[in-house]
Each structure stands twice: as C-alpha cells, then as structure tokens.
Amino acid sequence: MTFTGAPGSTRLWVVDDDRTVRFVLAEALRDAGYAVSAFEDPRQALAALADGELPDLVFTDVRMPGMDGLAFLDALKAKRPELPVVVMSAYTDIASTAGAFRGGAHEFLSKPFDLDEAVALAARALPAAESASALPAPEMGDALVGETPAMRELFRAIGRLAQAPLNVLITGETGTGKELVARALHRESPRARKPFVALNTAAIPAELLESELFGHEAGAFTGAQKRHVGRFEQADGGTLFLDEIGDMPASLQTRLLRVLAEGEFFRVGGRELIKVDVRVVAATHQDLEAKVRDGSFRADLLHRLDVVRLRLPPLRERKGDVPALAARFLAQAANKFGAPAKRFHPEALKRLERHDWPGNVRELENLCWRLVALAPGETITLRELGSALRSEGTTSAADDWTRGLAQAAREALARGDTGLHAALRERFDQVLLETALEHTDGHRQLAAEKLGLGRNTVTRKLGATRRRKSP
C-alpha cells in the first residue's frame, strides 16, 4: 500500500488485489491531481480508517481474496455513511453485484475500464467543492505521465515488480525519468512506509563515497568528528536508489558487491557488524555491458544489480506523451509562480512534437518553466517557443561538452591515469582548431584570427597534434 500526497488535498483510496489495476488507476488519479493511497487488501484500508485516516472517495474491487468487496463496503458505510464509493467489477459481474450494492455504492465501473472514464467518474462522485479542478495545489509531483504504449508497458512492469523484493536496474538516457520510476517502485511496494533514500554516485567525490554509503565511526579518518550513519542504514527496510551506478569507482564496486551478497557490513572504522534489509534500485545512462567489456565495471556486480531491467525510452521515441507532459509542467510552473495557467498554441504544440529532445523529459520541463516565466500571454505562440528552443539548443550544447569533459576526466581518474590536464587540453585544442579550420575552409591565418590566436601558435598546435596522431 502507498501513501503520497499533501495533507489537505482530496484523498482517494484504491482497493484492489490486482497490482496492475491498482498501480495504473492510482497513477491516473494522481495525474489528475488527487492524493492517492492504494491498498491490496480491504482490511488494510479498514485499519487505516481505524487509525484516523479519512478518504474523500474510495474505488474498490469486488472479488478479493482477504475480504470481499461487499463486506468491505458494509464496514465502510458503518463508519462513514456519507463516503462515496466507486465499485469496480468485471463487466459480467456488474448485474449480480449491483443489487447487493444498491443503497451503498455511488457508481459502478466495469472492468476493463478506460482511465479517462475512471478519472471523470471520480470528479463526478466527489462532492462538488472537492472536485479535482477546484484543488488549489494538485499533488502531482511524483506521478508519472505517459499514455504511449511504451509507457503503459512500463507502468504495468512497475506494478508487477513493486511487490517482488528484487533488485532492479533502470536504464535510460539522462532526463528520461529514472529517478521517478525508482520512486514509483518504492511507493507501490510493501516498503512504502519505510524510507526511500537516493544517492547519486557521480555527484560525490570517490573518497567520500564509501562513508556516504556505509557510514563511518567518529575518528575513522581526518575530518570524521562524529559518527555518520550511511545511506544503507538510512534506507533500512526501504529502498536505496543508486543513480549513475556506472560511475562507481572500482574499489567500491567490490565492497558494494559484498554487502549486497551478505546484507551486512561495517561502518568505515567500525567494529560493529551492521545488518540491513534494503532493496537496491540502481540506474544508469551508460552501457554497462560495454563497461564490463573494457574492465571498468564488475560483471558480477552487474548481475547482482540487474536482476530485472527496466528500460526508459527516450522522449523522441514516445512523442505522443509530449502534449500531456507539457500540460503538466505548465500547470506545475503556473502553480508555483501563482500565475494563471498557460497553454501552447496548436502550432507550437506541433513544433514541440517535431523537436528531438536530446535532454528528454527534463529538457521539456525546463522549457515549460522558462516559458511560464517569460511568455507574456496565456497562449504560448510558435514564435515564443521557437526562440526558447533556440536558446535551449545553445545551452544544452554548451552544457554537453562540459559534461562530456567531466565524464572523460572522471573515467581517466578512475582508471588511475595521470597527466590528465595535458592530455585533455591537447584534445581541447585539437577539437577547437579542427572546427575553426573547417569553418574557414582550411585557411590557417583566418582560423587563428577567429580563435584569437597567433598563426604560429596554430601551426605549432597543429604540428603537435599531427605528430601525436602519426604512429
């Protein structure tokens, strides 16, 4: 069962023993701005009610192994007679169950149902003042948007996998939503009430990573004044999300492998054996098989993390999701700025669908936020979009090369290379010179002027790179 959502927003419960229905329906309702809790067993829902949690609307299945939907409805109505309930049932069962529910249930939903229909039903069944459109701050931060077959397939996989205590490896280009998927796996799992702890392996200096993961005792190393509880311990009972796992230094890969195999470890400088129960969800945008082949990633660690693999398609392979994602981000941004909601002109929407999205969903999200801040009117025109996309293009190319440089440096450092500065600088010079020469059709003097260098410097640098290239 899961709990998300801001207190005070409209809270919906979904009770169904079918994981897929539970997940897909809960996501659609979250998407519409509701706070949703999902229960696989009606008795869990009744326990939450006894704990003082109050839903505004309940969706329930009829045939469930622990307690049947009719008995559940009776128990609900005994406590909350005014509570609206939507009963979901296989089409063939509707006639037989309808009589039994008469006087109790508000609405029926025959399975299989259309998600839009379910969301519309929720809006109808809720008291008018609480319908989704009237929500002041929709709880939509964590819900995954996606209607394309690829995303629906992914949602079904999340529903199936969430219950299994297996390690999962999420692959996908940067910005495709890997962290959001990891959060959904946690939220839908029996661990949902325990912590979700995220660690970006690439963002932490290698020498600190070990103590970040496993903690340290006071005095374990210079600067360690106090005991520090590591992410593994923080995530006990819950989920540890290891982002950019491909960047983990070799020595730590070995340690992580051991901890995953044994489920226990010592803090850095510690003597006490710490035992934890953690589900690890790892993510990467890199080709880990290639890293295994070139020796920079351990094959046995890959096997342990990669029990199940979820691939997140890049946005260019699911452009059908662009309009819904854009609408979500525009609404979120408007909400945050307290500004009126904006929408794209149909021509601008078409342009969005033509774009290739190298930065994936994150690029679309950033673009929408910028447009909400900058575009004057309520409708974003093709021209406004065009100039925002152009400036996005320059920043992302500029970001890309520095990111690529950082990555090259990281890999070289992890390999133990020395003399990095000279090697990378030479590569930098070479790329710059070749590009300038290409621009000036091979005219050295002109290329030197464009770059702000003397002609001799250009000749010398070219000579150096050519010499190095020839065997």
Ligand SMILES: Nc1ncnc2c1ncn2[C@@H]1O[C@H](COP(=O)(O)OP(=O)(O)OP(=O)(O)O)[C@@H](O)[C@H]1O
């Ligand atoms: N399907 C989706 N629905 C709604 N929002 C999404 C979706 N996918 C991604 N986002 C949003 O896009 C942004 C990037 O997503 P996220 O951080 O999960 O990507 P990532 O693949 O983990 O990126 P990186 O590899 O760079 O860490 C986040 O703000 C996230 O909320």
